[in-house]
Amino acid sequence: MVKNTEMMEALENLEREKGIAVDVLLEALANALVTAYKRGPDAAEEALVEIDVETGEITVIAQELDEDGNVVREWDDTPDNFGRIAAQTAKQVIFQKIRDVERDMKYEEYAGREGDIVTGIIQQTDQRYTLLDLGRVEALLPQAEQVQNERYDHGGRLKAYIVEVRNTAKGPQIVVSRTHPGLVKRLFELEVPEIADGVVEIKAVAREPGHRTKISVASTDPHVDPVGACVGARGARVRQVVNELAGEKVDIVPYTDNPVEFVQSALAPARVREVRIHEDTGTAEVIVPDFQLSLAIGREGQNARLAARLTGWRVDIKSETQLQEEESGQVDYAEGEWVKDESGELVFQPAGGGEAISAEAAGYSAAEEAVVEEAVVEEAVEEAVEEAVEEAVEEEANEEQADA
Structure with a gap:
């Protein structure tokens, strides 16, 4: 048996600071210690590790099984040098769990946010993609999602549309777009309070990135002109959207159920x-x-x-x-x-x-x-x-x- 009260104190501190439950850490540590024990020259084929949650006492229980897999004999087979092994293993397990939790927290922050807009700092650009720094994580802007002739200068701020969030072993991979029609829609939602309030609705978006976009809008309030709301005073709102799109032209069309009038306006x-x-x-x-x-x-x-x-x-x-x-x-x-x-x-x-x-x-x-x-x-x-x-x-x- 190996006592380790300092280890338990460290695990309890980690639970308070990082939100990682002690029982989760103990389970991961026990599994890792079984693996470490079996690397020894005289280790039993079957064994388990017990950790006392009060004292941190570690015991390796060797087991003998019958043909049906039932335990027929158990004995304490804790190696003499297992305290040092336990300390090293505990450190590795704790570091790995911290990385796992931080990775999962980053993923959870963006999971389900497909369709949202993010603002990032342009880090680097190559033939495959442009890398955006979002703060705690990075986003990939693939070549296929980039607007032709649009410049992505290092250090510049850029708004992009999230098209996919993947959870990988290295952390969340966020794929963004500058060509998606949803980017235009989200930009108008940011600039036009009537859209955020639900008074004005964007019915459809048709876009040829870098050249021109047409959007159709409707109002649930007969006293609110949907086109005027999107254009803004002296064109201020639509101008802000155009600036974010690097000069792409935007036509705002009033929506109507009458196909003749709708096509004429479009x-x-x-x-x-x-x-x-x-x-x-x-x-x-x-x-x-x-x-x-x-x-x-x-x-x-x-x-x-x-x-x-x-x-x-x-x-x-x-x-x-x-x-x-x-x-x-x-x-x-x-x-x-x-x-x-x-x-x-x-x-x-x-x-x-x-x-x-x-x-x-x-x-x-x-x-x-x-x-x-x-x-x-x-x-x-x-x-x-x-x-x-x-x-x-x-x-x-x-x-x-x-x-x-």
């Missing part, structure tokens, strides 16, 4: 003449003036894609000329785009080089013309940025090839 800033709903095919056939076709479709079809995702309808956009040609059996489609002429005036240039139409001639108000002009300028800026990035990447590749 295609803004384009003006829609008519929407025909085909429930049998799940298609919304959208008719727009000829000079609105390119704006309604958007750059590389982006506006139409986002509207389709937001509304849940397959959006088929046609110009008035296209509709007339289809109905008359012709298949020659007219297209065009909004541009700025030599004088800087906003005009619609039909495909094929026809006469340009001014916004005023198209019946646009000054406010509507400003919306269209903003879209044209935005597209031009995006094209310029992408060209600059492509040139920089190509130049860097050429330099590396030259150095090689």
Whole structure:
């Protein structure tokens, strides 16, 4: 038998400080001591360790079993040097239990928080992921969850959306995203008190990360404008969200159960003449003036894609000329785009080089013309940025090839 009152005092202190129950520690210690005992040259094949909870007295009980596994004989087989072994084993068990408990506490802090936003400090970036320091734990931002052309500078603060929390032997592994549509939704919840209070609801989010997002919102209070609540005074609320998304454009669309009105709103800033709903095919056939076709479709079809995702309808956009040609059996489609002429005036240039139409001639108000002009300028800026990035990447590749 080996007495160890100091060990029991240490275990009791650990219970008070770390919240680890003494009986849990004693069980782990007893199991570890059995393993240590069996390493001895004359150890019995079967044994157990008993620890007195009052004195810390440790006894190794060797056992002899019959063919059926029943104990037929027991005796005290505590080695002479077992006090030293017990002390070393107890230290190892305590340290391991502390690590296990701290690991589990960290995991429990984030378990079930998928869908939440966290703010971290950017630590390092490589080809696989960016590492974020969340304080007590770290989060992984995989390459697949990163926004193209978004910079993650060391030491910068970054908000991210939790997509997965794993419990591993090394501790909790938190996987976050900057591309998930839920990030936009959570950012609005942080900025708009009416959403947090349940007065305004985000019905749907359609996103192309780094470029544009459309959200639909509704209000449970007829006196609260859901779009105005999300935009904020002088655009302050939506601007804060856009800043967090590194300049990504955000369109806020009023939700309605009327599919015609919903599709029309979702295609803004384009003006829609008519929407025909085909429930049998799940298609919304959208008719727009000829000079609105390119704006309604958007750059590389982006506006139409986002509207389709937001509304849940397959959006088929046609110009008035296209509709007339289809109905008359012709298949020659007219297209065009909004541009700025030599004088800087906003005009619609039909495909094929026809006469340009001014916004005023198209019946646009000054406010509507400003919306269209903003879209044209935005597209031009995006094209310029992408060209600059492509040139920089190509130049860097050429330099590396030259150095090689």
